[in-house]
Amino acid sequence: MLTKSSTELVRQRNSVLALAALRRHGALSHTEIADFTGLSSATISAITADLEKAGVIEKSEQQAASGRGRPRVQFRQRRDCGYLIVVIISSDGVQYSLVDYAGTLIDRFSEERSHDPDGAARFTEAVRDGLERLLSRSRIARDKVLLISISSKGLVRSDEAVLLWSPIFGNDQIDFEVALRLDWQARIVLDNETLLVAAALDAREEGGSGEGPRSLAALSLGHSIGLGIVRRSGAGEREIAAPNFGHMLHMPNGGLCRCGSRGCIEAYAGFYAILRMAFEVPDDTIPAKFVPVSELDKIAQRARQGHRMSSFAFRQAGIALGNGLSRLLSLTERMPVTITGPGTRYFDLLRPGIEEGLAQSHLVRMEGMPELRVVLDEPMLVFEGHLNRALSVIDGDIVEAGLG
Numbered sequence: 001m002l003t004k005s006s007t008e009l010v011r012q013r014n015s016v017l018a019l020a021a022l023r024r025h026g027a028l029s030h031t032e033i034a035d036f037t038g039l040s041s042a043t044i045s046a047i048t049a050d051l052e053k054a055g056v057i058e059k060s061e062q063q064a065a066s067g068r069g070r071p072r073v074q075f076r077q078r079r080d081c082g083y084l085i086v087v088i089i090s091s092d093g094v095q096y097s098l099v100d101y102a103g104t105l106i107d108r109f110s111e112e113r114s115h116d117p118d119g120a121a122r123f124t125e126a127v128r129d130g131l132e133r134l135l136s137r138s139r140i141a142r143d144k145v146l147l148i149s150i151s152s153k154g155l156v157r158s159d160e161a162v163l164l165w166s167p168i169f170g171n172d173q174i175d176f177e178v179a180l181r182l183d184w185q186a187r188i189v190l191d192n193e194t195l196l197v198a199a200a201l202d203a204r205e206e207g208g209s210g211e212g213p214r215s216l217a218a219l220s221l222g223h224s225i226g227l228g229i230v231r232r233s234g235a236g237e238r239e240i241a242a243p244n245f246g247h248m249l250h251m252p253n254g255g256l257c258r259c260g261s262r263g264c265i266e267a268y269a270g271f272y273a274i275l276r277m278a279f280e281v282p283d284d285t286i287p288a289k290f291v292p293v294s295e296l297d298k299i300a301q302r303a304r305q306g307h308r309m310s311s312f313a314f315r316q317a318g319i320a321l322g323n324g325l326s327r328l329l330s331l332t333e334r335m336p337v338t339i340t341g342p343g344t345r346y347f348d349l350l351r352p353g354i355e356e357g358l359a360q361s362h363l364v365r366m367e368g369m370p371e372l373r374v375v376l377d378e379p380m381l382v383f384e385g386h387l388n389r390a391l392s393v394i395d396g397d398i399v400e401a402g403l404g
């Protein structure tokens with residue numbers, strides 16, 4: 001079964017470690033790579049020589065500020081070793097970004113998504129066109145694109161690039177591998193958007209000088225409700241998942257959800273649900289396809305002025321979220337929850353309900369409230385999550401393909 005010798009596998013693993021250190025810390029000297037990876041100086045010399053010869057990393061010399069002494073030599077990922085395309089699908093559009101191997105953004109544009117009902121097939125065509133447009137604008141060779149990293153809200157099959165269910169296309173599945181394989185040799189990956197947010201928060205924690213890596217959850221509030229979770233075992237093993245939180249049962253036979261079920265968390269906490277509650281529309285009314293933030297802003301303004309039904313709508317939403325979180329934490333462990341997404345605009349109105357919903361559980365009464373934080377810039381987190389994951393996959397692929 002083993003096709004590669006164990007020495008070769010060790011060498012690959014060490015090369016990946018060195019590349020990961022350069023990803024995390026930027027350009028590094030020989031000694032710094034050795035420090036960050038814990039590998040010997042001789043091993044680093046062999047690895048960097050191989051990676052440089054294969055065009056994966058490059059050396060730069062910096063003269064010391066004094067102008068005397070030997071110049072400082074640093075290694076970094078070589079920008080033109082390959083390219084990554086990031087495709088972010090959201091409720092109102094698709095954003096395409098081209099990024100080089102060193103992680104530098106080269107080009108970006110967004111396209112609006114038409115809200116037509118016979119969606120999935122037309123949408124797939126639009127994505128293929130968008131990718132072609134990005135490629136032709138850049139003038140890079142098609143085979144230099146090593147990976148296309150796609151994200152969406154909804155349920156994703158983790159081992160294949162298949163979108164199983166999404167708020168936009170419902171049960172119309174999209175197999176991006178099949179849709180793009182004819183045109184592209186690049187590896188194609190698809191992730192749930194809030195999973196990427198959680199991964200980015202986790203990477204920020206690792207980079208920061210906090211008390212060290214721990215489990216965390218990311219909760220994205222908007223038209224739909226997303227959850228990403230990173231769990232850490234004692235051995236430092238990491239497990240990232242995006243459970244189907246928004247469609248977890250909140251109330252049996254409750255409000256009608258966009259997924260077709262009744263009583264989901266989203267049917268109380270999604271934007272359409274807050275709208276429905278604030279205007280006292282029966283909760284079996286078919287959810288609005290899309291609610292502009294400006295509509296929610298108006299409800300929030302009325303709630304802040306003391307309008308009873310408007311503030312009740314936000315409180316109900318908060319309780320659904322708090323109850324859901326308490327169940328999640330009861331099944332896993334106590335961990336901080338970071339709240340992101342357009343719904344953070346209403347956190348002042350949601351927070352009392354969230355805390356009330358959490359406080360109803362035995363776990364929270366025993367161990368206290370989990371830490372709740374708000375991070376406003378969700379698009380930045382999504383993009384960071386894409387880069388972290390995609391570039392490390394590319395590093396692994398390059399090393400595994402052999403460095404010649």
Ligand SMILES: [Zn+2]
Pocket residue numbers: 246247257258259260261264266267
């Ligand atoms: Zn649902």
